[in-house]
Amino acid sequence: MTLKDCYAAMGGNYEDAIGRLRSERLVQKFVLKFLDDGSYDLLCRSLEEKNYEEAFRAAHTIKGVCQNLSIDKLQASSSRLCEALRNGYTPEADALAEETAEDYRQTVAAIRAFQEASVG
């Protein structure tokens, strides 16, 4: 599995990421690092605790990271979730959180697969 395949699997835009960050090495390094990013855990925890201010910030961070790495699919859902939480809780947030979670799982699965392929 190549990095390009990984991008396809997670609904990202490989060409765009390479175009902006200028090096495959860099993109690969940070895509792998995405697995360690705590923002998603923070998002889940904040939503559970109904701390919507914190949840907004976490969604915002996920969106920012995805923008940097051109992980478009997760960026789109986290961005919508972010807007739904910008001024506190709104009823749409629940469905959007579910959608974000789904995209996050897909992204992580793709990166894991890529990680294993490149290690092995």
Add this chain to the structure above:
Amino acid sequence: MSTEQKQKILIVDDSELNRAILADMLADEYEIIEAENGLQGVGLLQQQETDISLVLLDIVMPQMDGFGVLEVMAQNHWIDDIPVIMISAETGSSHIERAYELGVTDFISRPFDALIVHRRVVNTILLYAKQKRLVGMVADQIYENQQRSSLLIDILSHIVEFRNGESGLHVLNVRTLTELMLNHLVQKTDRYQLSPSDISMICTASSLHDIGKISIDEKILNKPGRFTDEEFAIMKTHSMAGAEMLENLPIHQDDPLVKVAYDICRWHHERWDGRGYPDGLKGDEIPISAQIVALADVYDALTSKRCYKDSFSHETAIQMILDGKCGAFNPLLLDCLRDFADDLPTHMNNSNSVAQRNLREMRNVAQEIHRHEELTASERTLQLLEHERMKYSFFADMSKEIQFEFTASPPMITLSNWGAEHLGLDEIIMDPLHQPEARKVMDAADFQNLTDILRSTSPDLPVVTYDCKLNYKGAWRWTQIVARATWSNDEPPRYTGAIGKAIDIHDSRMKLASLERQASHDALTGLLNHAYAKKRILERIESRPAATCALVIFDLDHFKSANDTYGHSFGDQVLVHLAEKLRQCIRGGDIAARAGGDEFLIFLEYKDDVEAVISRIFQSLCGRFEQFPLSISMGVALTATVPGGYDALFHAADAALYTVKRGGRGQYRFYDETMRETLSAISPIDGDETTQEPD
């Protein structure tokens, strides 16, 4: 600042991944420091302000967002020197607008292109560095120009003096005396409307007063004897010649310094009565600059050795001038001269040594400027600052004191290295009121009190002393905090925080407490002593004048025989036992004391049935200690029946006790009028029971 050292970039972003991407792009050329929220970013800026060349700032962050950081940067004027590039996923125009309003240099929206970020960072840093260098260059140029022009004037006047065979000090002396006269004159009168810059200009121009002598034949100039009339006529042309030289300058005709120098050259030999040369001007027709230089010139000529004369003493010179031996001068100037004549020699010596040093320095300046091309004046300032910092941190470490700096907005404490270690805290504590580690060290109420007190100071009286307990890694110890509130220079002044130190006063405070206890308590029984009890009773009477109170004095019957029969240490045990019983039978607010020997004292407040109270106490004190029966004689006086304060009360209770003693002991009695003439049972307090007693 050497170019080899990497410039520093601060990245403030709450996502580690985002920081890492930025750091990766820039780490080759720059040193990167990171902060994961706004508050931490502000902390780093506070700490390393002058070192940071650029800030990359996110907007949405916990603790303090990017706009908060920009506000703090504006408040502290950091934004004037440190460029900020904002990077954010927020693309709303209101966000961008607000960012620019708060002073960011650039705004990059996510997703960003690595090349663009890199290029903008490089450009911004270059731009700011260039601007800083330009500011520095302008400052240095001004400094250099001033140095150069005095240098040139000094060189010029030296040439004149050299030809003249003079010591080289004449010009300096004239300048010093001119300055003294001018400063004195403006204090005395505002007739001449001289501003500080006029004074400085006249002083500088005074150096040029004799430049005309360059046109005089050296043979005449250095002739040892008297001039012939012809020679004197030639000599006299030097003043006009100097003026003409200045008038014919091809450039700088309109420079005020040149105009003043012209006046001085032409007219420094005019006299107040019109008998000077070359124009025979009278009184204030002569410009004040020339009048003063004329006087200074004459004084220095008199007190210096010349080829045609010896030097006169200071006193003689002054007298000669005042007597008009050297021509007439403005009476006002003669008054000035008279005023400071006594101090003049000291002044001249001091200024000359300063002037000579300046001269030496000036000779070196040109060389030094070349030698240290890198070391410009503004960098010297930075070095001095750095030196002060090093000195401060060295002494702070040496002093073994907890020193701190507190900024009010954002709330942050910076501790001295030693202090932080001693308290088990970080050197920088953000938001100390809510930081768990800091809260363990100082009680929140104390912290709040202290900040309230600091805030309520004024710029004139900013120093505060506050005692409280601090937790030194688990041990609470009394500590004195001495702090000075810092106020801004704004109008009205704004409270910005405080600096101060915390001193451990636990041991001395505990010692004081123990000394106080020793001084107020009886060592054997632990009850109050008589003197301290009296003090407490007086306070009580004063604070509750309407209360009904009883003063009780009692002693042990036959105590002397207990001592005699069983020994003194048994006697002591009896007293300790009795004191313990006494403690048990009184209430919290009552005052109990050992009055001396085996006499005890109680002061208590009662509501209605005092008899019952006294009876209960009496009963509980009686009994037996080992083989010794405890029999008590007790006298009681009531504030309700004995007016006249403590002494009267004590005397009355004493008389009642005496009555009991005389009446067979083992009971209590209240004072009444019949006891008025009674003797005292304990007045000679340490008196022997047997000699006092009637039986």
